[in-house]
Amino acid sequence: MNEFADKEFEFVVCIPARYASTRLPGKPLIELKGKALVLWAAEAAAQLGAKEVVVATDDERILAVVQQHGHQAVMTRQDHATGTDRIAECAELMGWDDDTWVLNYQGDEPNIPKANVQQVIQVVQANPRASIGTLYQPVQSTADLFNPNVVKLVTNEQQEAMYFSRAPIPWVQAEFNSLDPQSNQLPTAVSFKHHIGLYMYKVNFLRQFSQAPMAALEQAESLEQLRALAMGKVIVAAAAVAPMPHGIDTAADVARFENN
Structure with a gap:
């Protein structure tokens, strides 16, 4: 039985694990405390x-490591534009039906709190209009606000995503004009949301997503969720109940993980 949601709710997990990485080549196989990152996930x-639980990879080495340790994995194409496209292929290979809920579990975030997984499940249960459920947490500093690797999210009053960006949004005109980036004082007129890349969606959505062309905004920002918005899909977000640990993106992140 799923201990995190209503007993009637069933879901599967897919972990996209691409070998290529600009900042950390071969990232899924990098060892942390003697264990490959993909195995932590x-x-x-x-x-x-x-x-x-299935790992969807594009590399025989990752496939071998995952399977050697008793986990399920499938080989997917190398040319997928996004992790969600890779998960869509995984769903086809696994034969999951259209109504199957899939949790996109990021392979470079091995310590996602269980409470946040429960929460994203509850988001889609509570919002029948949602094609995607996801989470966010507060932006903590001006450095994060202006950091393009920290994706920002703006929602409406119904907690539906209006836009995602690598830029600091929303732009608070009156305060940003005089903001000292070194002060670490965030504007107070609005709250700033840091998007967490934890997604729940159905296979039917995945199929539609993978068949749709990349959106211009998606390409410009390099953010796959903008394709879903361009398609007119509803993305519902909730404030994460537990802080998300830092993902593994750089050599410094590896060192941080090793030292904790």
Whole structure:
């Protein structure tokens, strides 16, 4: 039984694991405390009560490591534009039906709090209009606000996503004109949301998404969720109940993980 949601709710987990990485080549196989990063993710995902947990990769080395340690994995194409496109192919290979809920569990965030997984499940349960459920947490500093690697989110009053950007949004005109970036004082007129890349969606949506062309805004910002908005899909977001640990993106992140 799934311990994190209504007993009638069933879901599967897919962990996209691409070998190429600009900042950390071969990232899924980088060892952290003697264990490959992709295995940290697979082991954590196996504790979530899902019907199945599958690693979707584009590299035989990753496939071999995952399978050698008793986890399920499938080979997908190397030319996928995004992780969601890779998950869509995984869904086809696994034969999941259109109504299957899929949790996109990021392979470079091995310590996602279980409470946040429960929460994203509850988001889609509570919002029948949602094609995607996701989470966010507060932006903590002006450095993060202006950091293009920290994706910002603006929502409406119904907690539906209006836009995602690598730029500091929303732009608070009166305060930004005089903002001292070194002060670490965020504008107070609005709250700033840092998007967390944890997604829940159905296979039917994945199929539509993978068949749709990349949106101009998606290409400009390099953010796949903008394709879903361009398609007119509803993305519902909630404030994460537990802080998200820092993902593994750089050599400094590896060192931080090793030292904790």
